[in-house]
Amino acid sequence: MRRYITALMLACCIGGYGQEKKQATFVPPFDFPLTLSGNFGEIRSNHFHGGLDFKTGGVIGKPVLALADGYISRIRVTNGSGYVLDVCYHNGYSTINRHLSGFVSPIAERVEKLQYEEENWEVEIVPEPGEYPVKGGQQIAWSGNTGYSFGPHLHLDVFETESGDYIDPMPFFQSKIKDTRAPKADGILFFPQPGKGVVDGKQENKTILPNSERPVEAWGVIGLGIKAYDYMDGVSNHYGVYSVVLTVDGNEIFRSTVDRFSQEENRMINSWTYGQYMKSFIDPGNTLRLLKASNDHRGLVTIDEERDYQFLYTLKDAFGNTSNYRFTVRGRKQPIEPLNHREKYYFIWNKTNYLQEPGLSLVIPKGMLYDDVPLNYQMKADSGAVAFTYQLNDKTVPLHAACELRIGLRRKPVADTTKYYVARITPKGGKYSVGGKYEDGYMKAAIKELGTYTVAIDTIPPEIIPVNKNQWGRNGKIVYRLKDQGTGIASYRGTIDGKYALFGRPNMVKSYWECVLDPKHVKKGGKHTVEFTVTDGCGNETVARESFVW
Structure with missing residues (x-):
């Protein structure tokens, strides 16, 4: 992401940056009164909310407008942000429009063509600066509810081209929004x-x-x-x-x-x-x-x-x-007990820290901790487990970036080492995968927080559940729900009558994968066979075959 933003800013500079950005003005992204469901910098999990969330009246399909003169600099379909359109403006700013329901022509056709060529729902196009010029007020997309979105809205990020910083877009739209209420x-x-x-x-x-x-x-x-x-x-x-x-x-x-x-x-x-x-x-x-x-x-x-x-x-x-x-x-004077800590388990924020224990190694490079940490370290043994469980700390300590953790296997009940993964143990005892790779008797993974970790095995393939199968032909849409208990869904691929079928996950909040039937790719009027293959993070695979009439 950071590399892309830097490249985008350079491209924007070449594309006409240089006017006094403090004089910049934007037209609103919609032609109706603006209300917000989220503002800049709200506290989110592991990140700031990077822009403004504009309400769209609870519906999708509202025309999204260019804010000024510029050009479309990046086009994407992603699981996390859905349909995404980046625009570089000549006034010193760039924007990212997220959670769209679709693009305008000819971009929509180009994206679909690439999806079929690459046989992938997630695609990216970086056009030349002159390919898709835009004028302020021109429609560039349709609003939606795609990606990790809890309701129809437009998420708009604004970047300062020169620095690459996310900036608060509110000053550009303040005159269009009413607010007399204090925090x-x-x-x-x-x-x-x-x-x-x-x-x-x-x-x-x-x-x-x-x-x-x-x-x-x-x-x-x-x-x-x-x-x-x-x-x-x-x-x-x-x-x-x-x-x-x-x-x-x-x-x-x-x-x-x-x-x-x-x-x-x-x-x-x-x-x-x-x-x-x-x-x-x-x-x-x-x-x-x-x-x-x-x-x-x-x-x-x-x-x-x-x-x-x-x-x-x-x-x-x-x-x-x-x-x-x-x-x-x-x-009021009160006694203050000195901090008692074990030197071996005391991490210092401005140094590289190492933790070496039987079956465990952890390296925290300098710059990864925000403050000193007296670890409440414990090792827990379970006679039936493939590895010890390591409590690095009882309270979660966030790291600035991923650090390498290695956990040794005590026994290997499964010969195939791709079935092992490093699991984070939640405070309530649940497990979730942080991935990992087997190497010389150890599982190696990148972790972003100090918590409790062990090694687990995933040999159970994902579950594929057809949703309203008898309605597929009538609705013109094939829908599956996927479940996986261990390492989560890693990849999927669908075919209809042996030819690639474009399945996607339009909304990350719902565990649905769907394929909208298109007569350009599936012949209408007859019986068809769909085959859907799903693989989890440990390579376990499930194949579902269904017949339907459309």
Whole structure:
């Protein structure tokens, strides 16, 4: 993704970038009043929400318009974002339009042709800059609900061409959207720093309600966090908060302004947030630019006087609507237990860290941790297991990028080593695959968080379930539901009467794969045979054959 964005920006520069981007204006993506279901920078799993989600009245098929003069720079069909169209504009900005239901002609025909040529639902086209020029207000696609989407909408990412940063598109459309509602806080969270701080007699996180009148007693070094959402007129959705400022005794301590970030910074959301709470201090390994500590202690606060400290949170949205939340922290001397940790299991954020145990090796390169981690490491043996279970830490610790984990096999009940995989054990004891490859007695996998891992076996092929088979001919659509208990669906291929059939997964939220019957590829008026082959992540395969009349 990052390589593509860099290439796109260079192409856009060649294609006419150079006008003063601050003067840039965009026409709206739709010709009807704009309302949002999501805003820029909302907290999502492992990433920021990169753009604006425009509502489309609960339906698909609304014309999506070009925002200015430019050209189409990339065309894709993907499982995650559905039908996707990228546009490079001459005013210094580029956009990605996601979750479309389809493209306009002649792009739609070109995409379908490529899908059949490559025998793949997922395809990508990078046209020459002059191939598909667009004018502001010109239709470029149809809105949809494809990919990982929970309802019909248009997701619009806007990039600054020069830097490649995701930027908040709101300023371009602010005059078209009504918002007089200020953000609201749901909770405030105290983070006594391990071995350095205490809150209400305990060295564990503590939550209070906003505007709580009872002082919180604390001593030593503490951090703060806030759970808050923004709201807009006429809709029930909630959104991310544009600006959070924390002051103590009238002095600014911390400020977040969610206006831009780079692809490289995206996973740093794991360092800034704690669940849905936004931390008002910065971990030492977090370089996220939208965070600013105004003191010399990364936004952490030292309570070292026996007096009342006056805290104030000021929340603001992109329209300037503002709310304030005040609370008191009472300095009271309390004993602070030093942090006890085993040196061998203490990871340091600005060094390369190694963990070598019987049957386990883990390498965490420098730059992968946001803060020091005292691991709560345990090894668990199960007499029937193919490998030990390794608890790297009891609480999940996100890593900035994938790191190599190797787990040794204690026994090999299955001779075929492709049937083994590294499994992450969830807090409730469930398993999910993180993949992996067998190598010299070990399973090697890339992990993105410190948690609990083991090795599991998957010899069970996927399940293929025809959906409303007796309606296929009438509906002109073949639909299957797929299930796999172990490593998940890795690949699939369909044929009708022995010829390739274009099956896709139009919506990732639903486990349906479908093929829309097309007389250009399937002769209408007769009995046909469909064959559908599905393979999971360990190479287990299932083939389903059905007959239907169309």
